[in-house]
Amino acid sequence: MxxxxxxxxxxxxxxxxxxxxxxxxxxxxxxxxxxxxxxxxxxxxxxxxxxxxxxxxxxxxxxxxxxxxxxxxxxxxxxxxxxxxxxxxxxxxxxxxxxxxxxxxxxxxxxxxxxxxxxTVQAPEYRSMEWRLECQVGSRSLHNTVIPNVLTKWKISDPRFNNLKTKETYLNCDVNTLQHITESLRAAQLELDTLHARKMCRNLARIG
Structure with a gap:
């Protein structure tokens, strides 16, 4: 280099x-x-x-x-x-x-x-993710109704230990929120493919 x-x-x-x-x-x-x-x-x-x-x-x-x-x-x-x-x-x-x-x-x-x-600011880093789909198929007040929910387990590095150790975080996510996250990630991915974003990435790589 x-x-x-x-x-x-x-x-x-x-x-x-x-x-x-x-x-x-x-x-x-x-x-x-x-x-x-x-x-x-x-x-x-x-x-x-x-x-x-x-x-x-x-x-x-x-x-x-x-x-x-x-x-x-x-x-x-x-x-x-x-x-x-x-x-x-x-x-x-x-x-x-x-x-x-x-x-x-x-x-x-x-x-x-x-x-x-x-x-340098130490930020947590992604290691792995597991998920489980849970469905409420009915209740006394709601019959023949399915309410899906996604439970995710995120394994991320711990910046307090220079990202050498990991910790687990559990998050509950309903379908609407999960859909919003998915759309936001897709929009960000499309944004990265633009000429302006590529130019910024090249400049940041040159600086760093």
Whole structure:
């Protein structure tokens, strides 16, 4: 798996090449500090911008942002240092920038992955479903009337245990509700086949 850079990110890396090569390791270190520390590093950024004679906004929104996003996205994809190196070189990033970035990623890869894991919302995941149809065939007040009801047993993962354990949930569902759920799922499936939905899925896959 390789890391794909957007045109804006490529432009940001191009801006980095206009800065002295000796500051690249410090910029990578500052970008990493933004990710790992909850403390504000405004003074550090302002000092670096003054020394480099560039605007603070340019340094923050361009250089530091693209470096931090590169580290995060690499950790999201669990890239190896070799994959990251190949990805950046394929996108035309200078070796003088690639080297300190890959070194920083290699040294802090486990920490970055841990940050992503803790910041990601853990949702239950579907494992299996069993169902049973029950029918009330009559009562004292209603004769010759069949009232169907569906009892479902859902086995889902438990996010409290990182989805490694499962729990069972029972739901009663009448025919009208079951029909509504079925129609909603069919409508969602048809929506996924539209051009707009496919485009959104591709963009989300590219980001994630």
């Amino acid at each position: 390789l890391l794909v850079l957007s045109e804006q990110e490529k432009t940001s890396f191009t801006f980095l090449t206009s800065l002295p090569e000796q500051v690249y390791p410090d910029l990578v270190k500052t970008a990493l500090s933004q990710l790992l520390s909850t403390k504000q590093i405004t003074k550090v950024v302002n000092s670096a911008a003054a020394k480099l004679k560039v605007e603070v906004a340019s340094l923050t929104n361009s250089s530091l942002y693209v470096l931090s996003q590169c580290l995060l996205n690499s950790a999201k994809r669990n890239l190896t240092p070799e994959d990251l190196t190949s990805s950046l070189k394929a996108c035309g990033v200078e070796v003088t920038i690639v080297t300190p970035l890959v070194i920083s990623y290699t040294e802090n890869r486990d920490i970055l992955i841990d940050i992503i894991t803790r910041s």
